[in-house]
Amino acid sequence: MSLFGFFLLTYVYIKYKRDPALWWGLALLLLFVSLASETINLVDVQVLSRALFGMLVLYGTIGLLEEEKIVLSKHFRILSLVPLIVTGYVELGRVFGYSQDWFVSVGIPYAISGFAIVLSGFFIFSLLREEYNQKARFLGVLLLFYGFHQMLYPFTRVATKLLPFTFVISVFLVALAIYEMGKFTLSREFITRDIPILKVKMKPGLLFISPKKYEELKQLLKDFPVLAFVRYQNFPETWKTFFVTSIHEHESDIIFPTALPLMSARVVQYLKEAEEKGTRGIVIFDCLEYLKMYNGFEAIAKFLSSLRDYALLYNGAVIGVLDENAWEKKELVILQRIASSVEEIQLG
Template sequence: MIVNVSILLGISLLLLYVILFYEYYRRKEKVLLYFSLAFLSLSVGCLVNGITHLASLSVFVSFFWIGTIEMLSPGIIAKYSEDLKYLSLVPIVAYLYFSVYSVLVVLVIDAVIMVLSAFLLYMEGGNPKFSPFLILLFSVLTFGLMTYPDLIFKVQVVIAVILGYIITVETLKVTIPAVVKEKISLKPGVLFMKEVPDEILKTALVFSRNPGDENNERWFWITKVQEGSRTIEPTNLVKILNLSVKYLEQGGIVVIDGFEYLVLENGFESILKFLAHLRDYALLYSSSVIVVSDLTNFSERERNLILRVIGEEI
């Protein structure tokens, strides 16, 4: 019995689509919708006769780009995320307008958009770290479609399946529990405390240098030892910010312990930007972020900058 490779790859992409779309339906996270549609569009190129690889690829690139921006939007690109999303229209418009005149132009635009996606993921330092290189390889192979369209498209689909598997595993690995709302009166924004009351820790989303109780689904261990779904590397500020924003959106309280360690691993300027984003989202959702730290550990200049970023009077 001869197995049709295109059908096998198409079914793999459809499976990724179903899983991610179900998670979107359950969790209402737009990033899951965009990535699911990206894999759906690529599967059409494998399964439907008459649909060109170029059309399927261009739609895939469009949804993959907007999914990447949505995933990273709470991070350093937050200020420009809405504008960057408009770039998702470029591959589709390029295909509709240029495909008749110059296939190369369409391929170049698709490749450039994917390279930009790889660059943003690399700069944000997300996990797994080899994902940007897979996307870059996908981009480079795009030019091979001019010479060996069937073969190169299949190789690109294989890479897409690997990326889809990574995205699916990362999605299913970490879920944000529902907020247990208690009447705790706190000022919205970012607050610095030397100690956090137990009544807050019981319901807060906590990022700490201590492992905590492994059964506590609201506790994440900040460590370079990556074991289990509740560990986060100290340099992965994007993931910490994403999880925090989702919890703040529900009206929950976020606690960040080990602030000095984060400064040591990321640098003071990066942490200032991180605090600024946390403050903005906390105010937006009328919730609070508690940073466990004694500001006297910092120089006067650093204290003033921190207070200015979180909106406190100096």
């Protein structure tokens, strides 16, 4: 179960780049190491990995609070080092022969690591309820219970009659905690932290606006992660932009004007990921005349028609900035048949 949780949270980190998922995933990997070491009686590895387990759970939780703009002390993450420091201190004493007592060398590291998990559960339950609702309550409560259970380990471990009972409780709590941690990190609230949850009042599909309307649109969407293919540099910092140019530069944010398949692939990937995150993807082209000059009208019409279909499929919007003076009348008629014009776009 611990390994499954590690792989699941690693996947969440790789796909959505949320650091707390990485720290929690590594914590579950170290929990596995601790449990495996206990079965083969590697005490040093057992207690150190257990201390690191508690440390990383708390470190990831504090990082999550910081990402959610919850005010904490500037150096609050140092608190997560307590389990490792205490365990290292105890282990150092055992190495030099100052204490061979099991309660000191194993019980105290388990207790302090458990306290770090209790603290994590308390933070999640009390400080993230508004942002994550029931998900924070369930995960917080389970971490509280598991942390207290681990703090009691030094006492229950020596009571041999209670071992089967405590083992079942431990497995039950670990399984539920990993399940809730997976639900938490795969929730829309977690994976869309960097995307404002705004209601965009516009029809899905392909839409055209005038250059004047485009300037107003920039203000309306200044906080929204728009994907834009541009010829000009005055756009909001929150936008993900690709500069369309015929100059060959080995930069990831430059696209050659004839690379329509590459643009299409970028748009489809963006729209698909936006839908998965529970928001509407918005793509803007402010370089249609430039693309027409390099590709011809027929190729651009086919290109825009294809993007319209993908926008409808993924409930997104592709917006073309259109200067009517740069197009022939018959071309404008064809474009209007491909898509409907935008009357008004607002953010709710």
